[in-house]
Amino acid sequence: MTEDQIADLASSGLLYLLGAILLILIVVKGVKIVPQSEKYVVERFGRLSAVLGPGINIIVPFIDHVAHRISILERQLPAMSQDAITADNVLVQVESSVFFRILHPEKTVYRIRDVDEAIATTVAGIVRSEIGRMELDEVQSNRSQLTDTIKQSLKEAVDDWGIEVTRAELLDVNLDEATRAAMLQQLNAERARRALVTEAEGKRRAVELQADGELYAAEQIAKARRIQADAEAYATGVVAQAIKDNGIEAAQYQVALKQVEALTALGTGDGKQTIVLPAAAIEAFSDAFGLLGGRKGP
CATH class of the missing domain: 3.30.479.30 (Band 7 domain)
Known part of the structure; x- marks a missing residue:
């Protein structure tokens, strides 16, 4: 092999080597693998060209370049x-x-x-x-x-x-400390106010309950009096009906009965066994006893 042939082979090998290096550079410069957590900002001649997302991306080698690698994580x-x-x-x-x-x-x-x-x-x-x-x-x-x-x-x-x-x-x-102290003082004052309000509410409630009790007692007394009055009215009505049915004799009988009851009451107390009555009273009582005797005879 001559020297010219050796020189040709050497030059050819050098060219192949240069081509391989150039190819590697093109791949390195033109292919970009972006991680999932990042985005790449690509510039071309100093201006924004593209934004590369996660994965494999291809750019123009030697013209485009990655200017910024930005994390998109929170x-x-x-x-x-x-x-x-x-x-x-x-x-x-x-x-x-x-x-x-x-x-x-x-x-x-x-x-x-x-x-x-x-x-x-x-x-x-x-x-x-x-x-x-x-x-x-x-x-x-x-x-x-x-x-x-x-x-x-x-x-x-x-x-x-x-x-x-x-x-x-x-x-x-x-x-700050001054504001905290003022707020604490205000809080204590508010607690004291609430305590006073609670105490006043308790007293007012006690007065209301006492008034309710007195009102209930008065209502019960009034109810009892009303029942008593109804009973008396009923008795009066019975007497009136008897007088209406039996005439004056029934009225005289009721009067005589009351006179006897009064005489009995006068004679039941201590020191009241001796009773001095006017003659007219004795005569009235005699009539009453006569009426009572006359009512019981039949």
Whole structure:
């Protein structure tokens, strides 16, 4: 083999080697395998060309290049603490946390420089604004509603950045020592007021029950008197009916009966065995006994 042939073979082998290297470079530069948890932002001559999703992707080698590798996993910002003033001028310290993920990397990359810092600043502003519209009692009692409001406002604010806010939480609402002392004093005063109200309610209830008892007793007495009056009226009616049926003789008989009962009552007491009566009374009693004798004879 001549030297020219050797030189030709060497040049051919070199060409093959260069071709293989070039092919490998084309494959490496043109084929991109994107992990499931990421998206790639591809640029061409400094401009956005494409966003590569998970799997095998092909780009133009040496022209297109991957400029940004963006994680699409949900991430959490560190707990943030900021001061806010409520509508009733109470200074509170609010601790919050935000969970988010990137949905559109092309917006995130080209519209905002530091995503975490931007979200933290936005959350602080929204929290101060929302708490400034509420009084302290509302902040404490409506924390879930306040959280939903902050989350919705944050979603609208970061929508242009290609970010989805998955969760926003108010971890704690702290008060300064002076406010805590004032609230404790107010709580003690409220407890004392409730105790006084309870005691007053008890006394009022006792008076009502006593009045109800007296009213019930009066009703029972009135009922008994009404029954007695009905009985007397019935007796009177019986006497009247007897007088109507038997004439004056029945009336005289009733009068004589009453006179005898009165005489018997006068003679039953101690020291009352001797009774001095006028002659007219004795004559009346004689008539009464005569009537009674006449009624019993038959």
